[in-house]
Amino acid sequence: MSAVVADNGYLWLIAEEPGTVGRGKRERNCVHEPQCIVLDKSFVRSASSKQVREVCENYRALMPEDLFFELIHSDEVTKAKCFAKFPARESPVGLLPPVGVLIQSENEYRRPCTPIWNHRLHFNYRFNGKLATGEFELTHQQLAGVRKWEEDLATETANFAERAKLIINIFPILEGYRPGQDRSKINEVLHDIASNMEGVRRFYRWVAPEGFAPASIVGRPWAVFRYIQVHLTADVEFLASYGIDVNQPKFEKLENERTDLNYLVLAVLAKGWRRTTRP
Numbered sequence: 001m002s003a004v005v006a007d008n009g010y011l012w013l014i015a016e017e018p019g020t021v022g023r024g025k026r027e028r029n030c031v032h033e034p035q036c037i038v039l040d041k042s043f044v045r046s047a048s049s050k051q052v053r054e055v056c057e058n059y060r061a062l063m064p065e066d067l068f069f070e071l072i073h074s075d076e077v078t079k080a081k082c083f084a085k086f087p088a089r090e091s092p093v094g095l096l097p098p099v100g101v102l103i104q105s106e107n108e109y110r111r112p113c114t115p116i117w118n119h120r121l122h123f124n125y126r127f128n129g130k131l132a133t134g135e136f137e138l139t140h141q142q143l144a145g146v147r148k149w150e151e152d153l154a155t156e157t158a159n160f161a162e163r164a165k166l167i168i169n170i171f172p173i174l175e176g177y178r179p180g181q182d183r184s185k186i187n188e189v190l191h192d193i194a195s196n197m198e199g200v201r202r203f204y205r206w207v208a209p210e211g212f213a214p215a216s217i218v219g220r221p222w223a224v225f226r227y228i229q230v231h232l233t234a235d236v237e238f239l240a241s242y243g244i245d246v247n248q249p250k251f252e253k254l255e256n257e258r259t260d261l262n263y264l265v266l267a268v269l270a271k272g273w274r275r276t277t278r279p
Contacts, residue, residue, distance in 0.1 A: 036060040036117050036270035039093065040263045041070045044082045052085040056092050060117050062270060063093040066262050069149045072142075076134045084132035092127070094120035099265050102223040110213050112221035116269045157251065157258040163231075164238035165245075170203070171236070179243045186240045193232045200228055223269060230265045 037059040044052060044067070055061050071082050086092045094117060102113040113119055130136035138146065168174045171189045192199060197219060204225065205215040218225050234257070242249055 034058065034060045036062055036115070038062045038064060038096075038263060038267040038270050039067055040064075040260070041067055041082075044071065044085065045078065047085070049085040053087050056087050061093040062096050062117070062120065062266065064096045064263060064266055065098050066259050068095070069146060070259070072138070073146060073150070079136075080132055080134040083127055086127060088126075088129075090124050090126055095125075096120055096266060099223055099227060099262055102269075103227065106222055106224055107212055110217070112219070113223045114221040114269055116223075116266060153255055153259065157255045160234070160258045160261075161238075161254055164235040167232075167235040167239050168244070170232070174236070174239060177239060177243070179241060183240065186236060189236050190233060193229055193236070200225060200232075203232070204228055221269075223265065226265050226268045230261055230268065234261050 037055055039055070039061055071079055074082065096116065097119065102116065102119055105119065106113050128136055168177075173185050174189060177185065201215045201218060204218055207228075208215070208224075212224070213222075220226070238257075
Protein backbone atom coordinates (compact mmCIF):
# COMPACT_ATOMS: atom_id res chain seq x y z
CA MET A 1 0.00 0.00 0.00
CA SER A 2 1.30 3.41 -0.91
CA ALA A 3 1.57 5.52 2.19
CA VAL A 4 1.09 8.78 0.33
CA VAL A 5 -1.16 9.64 -2.58
CA ALA A 6 -1.46 13.21 -3.85
CA ASP A 7 -2.17 15.21 -6.98
CA ASN A 8 -0.68 18.02 -9.08
CA GLY A 9 1.66 20.42 -7.31
CA TYR A 10 1.12 18.82 -3.93
CA LEU A 11 3.51 16.07 -4.99
CA TRP A 12 6.30 18.61 -4.67
CA LEU A 13 5.62 18.89 -0.93
CA ILE A 14 5.60 15.16 -0.33
CA ALA A 15 8.59 14.37 -2.52
CA GLU A 16 12.00 13.91 -0.91
CA GLU A 17 13.38 17.29 0.12
CA PRO A 18 17.08 17.95 0.78
CA GLY A 19 18.17 19.28 4.14
CA THR A 20 15.09 18.36 6.15
CA VAL A 21 15.68 19.33 9.77
CA GLY A 22 16.06 16.31 12.03
CA ARG A 23 15.43 13.80 9.25
CA GLY A 24 18.06 11.28 10.36
CA LYS A 25 16.72 11.03 13.87
CA ARG A 26 13.14 10.53 12.72
CA GLU A 27 14.15 7.88 10.19
CA ARG A 28 15.97 5.91 12.89
CA ASN A 29 12.86 6.08 15.05
CA CYS A 30 10.69 4.87 12.17
CA VAL A 31 12.52 1.52 12.27
CA HIS A 32 10.78 0.78 15.56
CA GLU A 33 7.54 2.74 15.20
CA PRO A 34 4.67 2.15 12.75
CA GLN A 35 4.17 4.73 9.99
CA CYS A 36 1.56 7.40 10.73
CA ILE A 37 -1.22 7.54 8.15
CA VAL A 38 -3.70 10.41 7.93
CA LEU A 39 -7.11 9.15 6.76
CA ASP A 40 -9.56 11.15 4.71
CA LYS A 41 -13.21 10.77 3.74
CA SER A 42 -12.58 9.55 0.19
CA PHE A 43 -10.62 6.56 1.50
CA VAL A 44 -13.01 5.68 4.32
CA ARG A 45 -16.01 5.88 1.97
CA SER A 46 -14.53 3.88 -0.92
CA ALA A 47 -12.33 1.31 0.86
CA SER A 48 -13.61 -2.01 2.10
CA SER A 49 -13.97 -2.75 5.80
CA LYS A 50 -10.97 -5.05 5.49
CA GLN A 51 -8.81 -2.31 3.98
CA VAL A 52 -9.76 0.25 6.64
CA ARG A 53 -9.15 -2.22 9.45
CA GLU A 54 -5.79 -3.27 8.00
CA VAL A 55 -4.66 0.35 8.02
CA CYS A 56 -5.87 0.79 11.60
CA GLU A 57 -4.12 -2.38 12.77
CA ASN A 58 -0.83 -2.01 10.88
CA TYR A 59 -0.26 1.74 11.01
CA ARG A 60 -0.77 4.62 13.37
CA ALA A 61 -4.03 5.71 11.75
CA LEU A 62 -4.99 9.32 12.42
CA MET A 63 -8.47 10.82 12.10
CA PRO A 64 -8.36 14.61 11.72
CA GLU A 65 -11.21 16.63 13.20
CA ASP A 66 -12.37 17.42 9.65
CA LEU A 67 -12.81 13.73 8.86
CA PHE A 68 -14.91 13.17 11.97
CA PHE A 69 -17.17 16.12 11.13
CA GLU A 70 -17.40 15.11 7.45
CA LEU A 71 -18.53 11.61 8.47
CA ILE A 72 -20.98 12.96 11.04
CA HIS A 73 -22.28 15.38 8.42
CA SER A 74 -22.92 12.57 5.88
CA ASP A 75 -26.31 11.06 5.18
CA GLU A 76 -27.34 8.28 7.54
CA VAL A 77 -26.54 5.41 5.16
CA THR A 78 -23.04 6.71 4.34
CA LYS A 79 -22.35 7.54 7.98
CA ALA A 80 -23.31 4.05 9.15
CA LYS A 81 -21.29 2.32 6.42
CA CYS A 82 -18.19 4.37 7.21
CA PHE A 83 -18.22 3.97 10.99
CA ALA A 84 -18.93 0.23 10.62
CA LYS A 85 -15.55 -0.15 8.85
CA PHE A 86 -13.48 0.83 11.88
CA PRO A 87 -12.31 -1.87 14.32
CA ALA A 88 -14.81 -2.35 17.13
CA ARG A 89 -12.25 -1.76 19.86
CA GLU A 90 -10.99 0.94 22.13
CA SER A 91 -9.36 3.90 20.37
CA PRO A 92 -9.26 2.41 16.82
CA VAL A 93 -7.68 5.61 15.45
CA GLY A 94 -5.78 8.54 16.90
CA LEU A 95 -7.98 11.64 16.99
CA LEU A 96 -6.13 14.74 15.81
CA PRO A 97 -7.01 18.31 16.79
CA PRO A 98 -7.21 21.01 14.09
CA VAL A 99 -4.03 22.38 12.51
CA GLY A 100 -4.60 25.64 14.35
CA VAL A 101 -4.19 23.86 17.68
CA LEU A 102 -0.84 22.45 16.54
CA ILE A 103 0.30 25.93 15.52
CA GLN A 104 -0.78 27.33 18.90
CA SER A 105 1.27 24.65 20.62
CA GLU A 106 4.31 25.59 18.54
CA ASN A 107 3.95 29.24 19.48
CA GLU A 108 3.57 28.42 23.15
CA TYR A 109 6.51 26.02 23.45
CA ARG A 110 8.73 27.37 20.63
CA ARG A 111 9.28 23.95 19.13
CA PRO A 112 7.78 21.99 16.21
CA CYS A 113 4.68 19.88 16.71
CA THR A 114 6.20 16.80 15.11
CA PRO A 115 5.83 13.91 15.61
CA ILE A 116 2.12 14.70 15.38
CA TRP A 117 1.20 11.29 16.81
CA ASN A 118 2.10 12.83 20.16
CA HIS A 119 -0.62 15.46 19.65
CA ARG A 120 -3.48 13.00 19.29
CA LEU A 121 -6.15 13.38 21.95
CA HIS A 122 -4.85 11.43 24.94
CA PHE A 123 -7.90 9.59 26.20
CA ASN A 124 -9.42 6.20 25.55
CA TYR A 125 -12.71 6.11 23.70
CA ARG A 126 -15.03 3.94 21.64
CA PHE A 127 -17.18 5.11 18.75
CA ASN A 128 -20.83 4.99 19.75
CA GLY A 129 -22.16 1.70 18.37
CA LYS A 130 -25.23 3.46 16.99
CA LEU A 131 -23.01 5.37 14.54
CA ALA A 132 -22.52 2.08 12.66
CA THR A 133 -26.21 1.16 12.65
CA GLY A 134 -27.78 4.44 11.58
CA GLU A 135 -29.54 4.86 14.91
CA PHE A 136 -27.35 7.64 16.32
CA GLU A 137 -29.02 10.99 16.93
CA LEU A 138 -27.04 14.13 17.60
CA THR A 139 -27.81 16.12 20.73
CA HIS A 140 -28.53 19.84 20.48
CA GLN A 141 -24.98 20.54 21.66
CA GLN A 142 -23.52 18.20 19.05
CA LEU A 143 -25.69 19.74 16.31
CA ALA A 144 -24.40 23.16 17.33
CA GLY A 145 -20.84 21.84 16.97
CA VAL A 146 -21.56 20.56 13.45
CA ARG A 147 -23.14 23.88 12.46
CA LYS A 148 -20.12 25.76 13.80
CA TRP A 149 -17.83 23.53 11.71
CA GLU A 150 -20.00 24.21 8.62
CA GLU A 151 -19.90 27.97 9.22
CA ASP A 152 -16.14 28.00 9.77
CA LEU A 153 -15.58 25.95 6.61
CA ALA A 154 -17.76 28.32 4.56
CA THR A 155 -15.76 31.31 5.83
CA GLU A 156 -12.43 29.59 5.17
CA THR A 157 -13.57 28.64 1.66
CA ALA A 158 -14.60 32.18 0.79
CA ASN A 159 -11.29 33.51 2.10
CA PHE A 160 -9.41 30.82 0.15
CA ALA A 161 -11.05 31.81 -3.14
CA GLU A 162 -10.35 35.51 -2.62
CA ARG A 163 -6.78 35.03 -1.40
CA ALA A 164 -5.90 32.73 -4.28
CA LYS A 165 -6.61 35.55 -6.72
CA LEU A 166 -3.76 37.55 -5.16
CA ILE A 167 -1.10 34.90 -5.79
CA ILE A 168 0.34 36.83 -8.75
CA ASN A 169 1.31 39.59 -6.29
CA ILE A 170 3.55 37.07 -4.52
CA PHE A 171 4.77 35.37 -7.70
CA PRO A 172 4.75 38.01 -10.50
CA ILE A 173 6.09 35.40 -12.93
CA LEU A 174 2.51 34.06 -13.05
CA GLU A 175 1.04 37.36 -14.26
CA GLY A 176 -1.22 36.72 -17.24
CA TYR A 177 -1.38 32.94 -16.79
CA ARG A 178 -4.57 31.32 -18.06
CA PRO A 179 -5.88 27.79 -17.39
CA GLY A 180 -4.78 25.33 -20.03
CA GLN A 181 -1.56 27.11 -20.89
CA ASP A 182 1.85 25.46 -20.57
CA ARG A 183 2.50 24.72 -16.88
CA SER A 184 6.25 25.41 -16.97
CA LYS A 185 5.97 28.62 -14.94
CA ILE A 186 3.45 27.01 -12.59
CA ASN A 187 5.78 24.08 -11.95
CA GLU A 188 8.74 26.42 -11.46
CA VAL A 189 6.87 28.24 -8.69
CA LEU A 190 5.64 25.01 -7.12
CA HIS A 191 9.16 23.62 -7.02
CA ASP A 192 10.40 26.80 -5.37
CA ILE A 193 7.67 26.63 -2.69
CA ALA A 194 8.59 23.03 -1.92
CA SER A 195 12.37 23.33 -1.96
CA ASN A 196 13.25 26.90 -0.98
CA MET A 197 13.04 26.88 2.80
CA GLU A 198 14.42 30.41 3.12
CA GLY A 199 11.78 31.66 0.70
CA VAL A 200 9.01 30.19 2.86
CA ARG A 201 10.66 31.67 5.96
CA ARG A 202 10.70 35.11 4.35
CA PHE A 203 7.00 34.83 3.63
CA TYR A 204 6.38 33.62 7.20
CA ARG A 205 8.34 36.60 8.56
CA TRP A 206 6.11 38.87 6.49
CA VAL A 207 2.73 37.42 7.56
CA ALA A 208 3.36 36.03 11.07
CA PRO A 209 1.50 37.95 13.80
CA GLU A 210 3.43 39.47 16.66
CA GLY A 211 4.36 36.85 19.25
CA PHE A 212 4.82 33.99 16.80
CA ALA A 213 8.07 32.00 16.84
CA PRO A 214 10.99 33.73 15.08
CA ALA A 215 11.46 32.72 11.46
CA SER A 216 15.03 31.58 12.13
CA ILE A 217 13.85 28.51 14.06
CA VAL A 218 10.82 27.64 11.92
CA GLY A 219 11.33 24.85 9.38
CA ARG A 220 9.83 21.80 7.73
CA PRO A 221 8.93 19.91 10.94
CA TRP A 222 6.71 22.85 11.99
CA ALA A 223 2.96 22.90 11.31
CA VAL A 224 3.02 26.63 10.60
CA PHE A 225 5.75 26.14 7.97
CA ARG A 226 3.81 23.34 6.27
CA TYR A 227 0.60 25.37 6.53
CA ILE A 228 2.24 28.17 4.55
CA GLN A 229 3.70 25.76 1.98
CA VAL A 230 0.39 23.97 1.46
CA HIS A 231 -1.64 27.17 1.13
CA LEU A 232 0.81 28.81 -1.25
CA THR A 233 0.75 25.64 -3.33
CA ALA A 234 -3.06 25.61 -3.26
CA ASP A 235 -3.21 29.24 -4.36
CA VAL A 236 -0.95 28.50 -7.33
CA GLU A 237 -3.02 25.44 -8.27
CA PHE A 238 -6.18 27.54 -7.97
CA LEU A 239 -4.74 29.95 -10.54
CA ALA A 240 -3.71 27.03 -12.77
CA SER A 241 -7.17 25.46 -12.62
CA TYR A 242 -9.52 28.44 -12.55
CA GLY A 243 -7.52 31.55 -13.44
CA ILE A 244 -8.54 34.96 -12.17
CA ASP A 245 -12.22 35.49 -12.92
CA VAL A 246 -11.97 33.05 -15.84
CA ASN A 247 -13.71 29.99 -14.42
CA GLN A 248 -16.06 30.11 -11.46
CA PRO A 249 -15.96 26.78 -9.61
CA LYS A 250 -18.98 25.77 -7.58
CA PHE A 251 -18.74 26.68 -3.91
CA GLU A 252 -19.23 23.04 -2.90
CA LYS A 253 -16.21 22.03 -4.97
CA LEU A 254 -14.13 24.76 -3.36
CA GLU A 255 -15.27 23.59 0.07
CA ASN A 256 -13.95 20.12 -0.70
CA GLU A 257 -10.66 21.56 -1.93
CA ARG A 258 -10.34 23.77 1.15
CA THR A 259 -10.96 20.81 3.47
CA ASP A 260 -8.30 18.81 1.62
CA LEU A 261 -5.75 21.47 2.58
CA ASN A 262 -6.27 20.67 6.26
CA TYR A 263 -5.71 16.98 5.53
CA LEU A 264 -2.63 17.75 3.45
CA VAL A 265 -0.89 19.82 6.14
CA LEU A 266 -1.30 16.93 8.58
CA ALA A 267 -0.30 14.35 5.96
CA VAL A 268 2.93 16.16 5.12
CA LEU A 269 3.76 16.40 8.83
CA ALA A 270 2.97 12.71 9.33
CA LYS A 271 4.58 11.73 5.99
CA GLY A 272 1.59 9.51 5.26
CA TRP A 273 -1.82 10.08 3.65
CA ARG A 274 -4.41 7.44 2.78
CA ARG A 275 -6.95 8.69 0.31
CA THR A 276 -8.67 7.70 -2.89
CA THR A 277 -8.54 10.05 -5.88
CA ARG A 278 -11.75 10.08 -7.85
CA PRO A 279 -11.60 10.94 -11.57
